[in-house]
Amino acid sequence: MNHIPYVMNNNQKPVLSNEYLTHEPEPFLNQQTEINETDPSDQSVQMTVTTEEQFLLLNSIYDGCLNAADDQHTGSLVLDYLTEYNEEFDHYVIRSNPEAEKIFARIEAVKRIVDQHLVQAYHESQPKSLFGMAGIKYAVGDKKLVQLLKKVIEQGCEPLEKYDCEHSKIIVKAFNETLNQFDKGDLCSYFNFPNDQIIGVNLNGTQIFIIFAKLMNQFVERIYQLTQEQEFKYQQKKRMDRSRYQQKVATECVDAILAEHSRIVVVRVDFRYGKLQDPSLSQVKEDLSTCLRYIKRTESLNVLGYCWKLEFAEKTGYHYHCFFFLDGREHSQDIKLAQQIGEIWKKVVGSEGAYHNCNLDAHNGKYPEIGIGTVQRNDLDKYRILIEVIRYITKRDQFIVHKRILEDEEKERELIDKKTYFVRVFGTSINKKVVKKKSKPTVNTKQEGA
Numbered sequence: 323m324n325h326i327p328y329v330m331n332n333n334q335k336p337v338l339s340n341e342y343l344t345h346e347p348e349p350f351l352n353q354q355t356e357i358n359e360t361d362p363s364d365q366s367v368q369m370t371v372t373t374e375e376q377f378l379l380l381n382s383i384y385d386g387c388l389n390a391a392d393d394q395h396t397g398s399l400v401l402d403y404l405t406e407y408n409e410e411f412d413h414y415v416i417r418s419n420p421e422a423e424k425i426f427a428r429i430e431a432v433k434r435i436v437d438q439h440l441v442q443a444y445h446e447s448q449p450k451s452l453f454g455m456a457g458i459k460y461a462v463g464d465k466k467l468v469q470l471l472k473k474v475i476e477q478g479c480e481p482l483e484k485y486d487c488e489h490s491k492i493i494v495k496a497f498n499e500t501l502n503q504f505d506k507g508d509l510c511s512y513f514n515f516p517n518d519q520i521i522g523v524n525l526n527g528t529q530i531f532i533i534f535a536k537l538m539n540q541f542v543e544r545i546y547q548l549t550q551e552q553e554f555k556y557q558q559k560k561r562m563d564r565s566r567y568q569q570k571v572a573t574e575c576v577d578a579i580l581a582e583h584s585r586i587v588v589v590r591v592d593f594r595y596g597k598l599q600d601p602s603l604s605q606v607k608e609d610l611s612t613c614l615r616y617i618k619r620t621e622s623l624n625v626l627g628y629c630w631k632l633e634f635a636e637k638t639g640y641h642y643h644c645f646f647f648l649d650g651r652e653h654s655q656d657i658k659l660a661q662q663i664g665e666i667w668k669k670v671v672g673s674e675g676a677y678h679n680c681n682l683d684a685h686n687g688k689y690p691e692i693g694i695g696t697v698q699r700n701d702l703d704k705y706r707i708l709i710e711v712i713r714y715i716t717k718r719d720q721f722i723v724h725k726r727i728l729e730d731e732e733k734e735r736e737l738i739d740k741k742t743y744f745v746r747v748f749g750t751s752i753n754k755k756v757v758k759k760k761s762k763p764t765v766n767t768k769q770e771g772a
Contacts, residue, residue, distance in 0.1 A: 329604075340724045341363055345599065354582045355583070368477065375617045377538060397537050412654060414620075419636075420477075421482050421483065421484050421485055422485070422488075424474075424477045424478070424482060425482060425485050425486075425487065425489075425490050426718045427470065427477060428474055428489050428493040429487065429489040429490070429638045430470055431470040431471060431473075431474050431493065432489040432493065432545060432549065433489070433544075434464070434466060434467050434470055435467065435542060435545050435546050435549065436546070436549050438464065438467070439469055439546075440463070440464055440542060440546065441539075441543055441546050442463055442539040442543060442568050443462070443463055443464060443467050443468050443471060443535070443539055443542045443726070444460040444461060444462060444463050444468075444516055444535035444536075444538060444539055445460065445461060445463040446458055446460060446461075446651065447459045447460060447461040458533075459517055460516050460533065460535035460536070460602045461516075462516070465566075467542070468513065468538075471513075471541070471542070472510060472513045472540060474493060475497075475506060475509050475510055476500070476506075477554070478506065478508050479493055479494055479497035479498075480494065482723075483496055484636060484724060484726075485723065485724055485725065485753045486722060486723055486725060486727055486728070488553075488554050488557040488558070492545055492549060492554065493545070495548060496541055496544040496545045496548060497541070497731050499544055500537070500541045500544050500595060501537070503522035503523055503524055503525075503530055503542055504520060504521075504522040504530075504537070504582075505522075508520060508521075508728065509534075511536075513533040515534065515581060516533075516534050516535040516538070516743055517533060517534070517535060518533070518534055519531055519532065519533055519534070519545070520532060520533075520537060521533045522612065527748065542763060565716060568631075568716035568748045569712070569713050569716045570705045571629075571748075571750050572629045572712045572713075572716055572750055573709055573712070575627050575629055575647075575750045575751075575752055576647065576705075576708065576709065576712070578627075578752055579627050579698045579752065580697075580705070583626065583650065583651075583699070584650075584698065584700075585650030585651065585697070585698050585699065586626065586647050586648060586649065586650045586696075586697050586701045587647070587648040587649075587650050587654065587656050587696055587697075588645060588646070588647055588648075588656070588664060588693070588694040588696075588697050588708060589645070589646040589647075589648065589656055589660045589681055590643070590644065590645050590646075590660070590680035590681065590694050590696065590711075591644050591646070591660050591664050591667070591677055591678065591680065592641060592642065592643050592669075592674050592677060592678040592680065593610070593613070593641060593642040593644060593662070593664070593667045593673070593675070593677050594638055594639070594641035594642070594677070594678075595638075595639055595640065595641070595671060595675055595676070596672075596673075596674025596675055596676060597674075598674055599639070599671070599672070599674050599675070600639065601639075601640065601671075602733075603640070603730035603731075603733070603734055604734065604737070606632070606640045609670050609671050610630065610642060612670050613666055613667050613670045613671075614628070614630075614751075615706065616666050616669075616670065617646070617666055618753075620662075620666070623648065623653075623659070623662065623663070624648055624649040624653065624731050625646055625647070625648055625651045626647045626648060626649055626752070626753050627646075627647045627750065627751055627752040627753055628644060628645060628646045628647065628751055629644070629645050629712070629748070629750040629751075630642050630643065630644045630645075630748070630749055630750075630763070631643045631644075631715050631716060631747060631748050632746075632747040632748070633747070634724050634726060634727050635724075636724065643715050644663075645694075645712065646659075646663060650696055650697075654696065656681040656694065656695045656696065657679065657681045657682050657685060658678040659677055659681070660680065660681040660682065661682075663677075664677030664678075664679060665677075680694060681694055681695060692704070692707065693705075693706075693707030693708030693709075693710065693711045694708065694711070703764075716748060729732065
């Protein structure tokens with residue numbers, strides 16, 4: 323199932339967002355497309371096709387990104403590749419993100435090594451000669467891996483300024499231990515001559531002579547060794563367990579509500595802050611708690627339950643994805659309900675705040691499958707789509723962490739004097755009146771605030 327991420331600018335004009343862009347997509351390279359060549363650092367594509375064509379093109383191009391495996395998804399990057407709408411010239415501009423491209427390349431390389439159990443990039447193509455090592459020749463063992471390694475080295479293996487993840491840390495450490503004595507330009511050029519000898523310089527000034535293929539094998543072997551260490555495996559397991567738990571709890575929330583209500587209205591609203599707002603993490607959490615409290619106290623809204631997900635993006639800062647489940651016997655106009663909830667958010671955070679009415683997009687045909695709006699208990703197809711959409715949100719569990727989050731966590735940790743503190747990015751709540759005594763949902767009804 324395809325899902326289309328989006329944000330809203332301050333005037334509430336829909337803007338399509340994308341996960342990442344590694345090259346100018348071929349469909350754009352036509353007479354209707356202008357490539358910005360005035361500034362090499364501004365890797366942007368300006369499209370002058372119609373809005374409908376723009377939308378279809380972008381959705382198809384990023385289909386693979388948006389449907390990535392659970393362990394590849396991230397909340398911190400999903401909005402960092404934006405197609406920004408320029409009202410003056412009536413076009414979208416796709417902007418590249420070099421740091422994002424670096425970290426995705428590192429992730430792909432490490433995953434290739436782990437998934438294929440690779441400990442070398444090149445293999446010996448002929449046995450040793452009678453005269454020693456001179457007869458050894460190397461051939462590419464895994465073509466895809468060699469391509470990834472070249473890309474990673476070309477991009478540079480230094481720590482990134484804004485993003486981090488366990489895969490990136492492994493690349494940086496392995497590079498520093500095996501390849502740091504060699505010039506990056508030399509390393510890149512030798513991929514065409516893997517059997518040639520490359521020269522490096524130790525810290526003490528002495529020279530290193532080694533066959534390039536053998537050197538890259540050392541690099542790959544060290545990466546593989548690091549992936550087998552307890553810390554890496556622990557971080558992988560912790561993140562996947564958290565994602566599965568979030569999905570489990572969210573599903574139980576929906577199931578408990580549908581067990582007592584044959585018809586519900588599902589409203590999805592994305593909350594965010596304005597461009598000039600830069601709230602602290604504690605303020606972000608407080609704002610959601612206040613907003614949810616006001617929503618529950620609003621008599622015209624019979625909210626049966628909800629779930630929320632906190633994410634952070636470089637372009638948009640902290641933002642929430644929220645699902646609200648309302649009594650279908652009392653409510654039907656889901657677009658107006660989403661608008662009403664969004665306006666409560668703006669009252670809490672100020673007029674600079676913004677929200678995105680996802681139900682409006684659903685009615686405008688922006689989604690191939692719709693899991694929001696009115697959902698009947700016996701409508702298994704719509705239930706499946708709803709659960710899938712929630713899964714899509716919950717699985718993006720800050721796999722690639724923006725360092726702003728780490729900094730905010732540290733500040734919060736010092737503030738409350740808790741060494742094990744971490745940002746809670748997900749929560750659910752069910753109205754206590756919904757769940758009868760005879761039903762036994764396992765959902766935690768106490769998870770109400772941020």
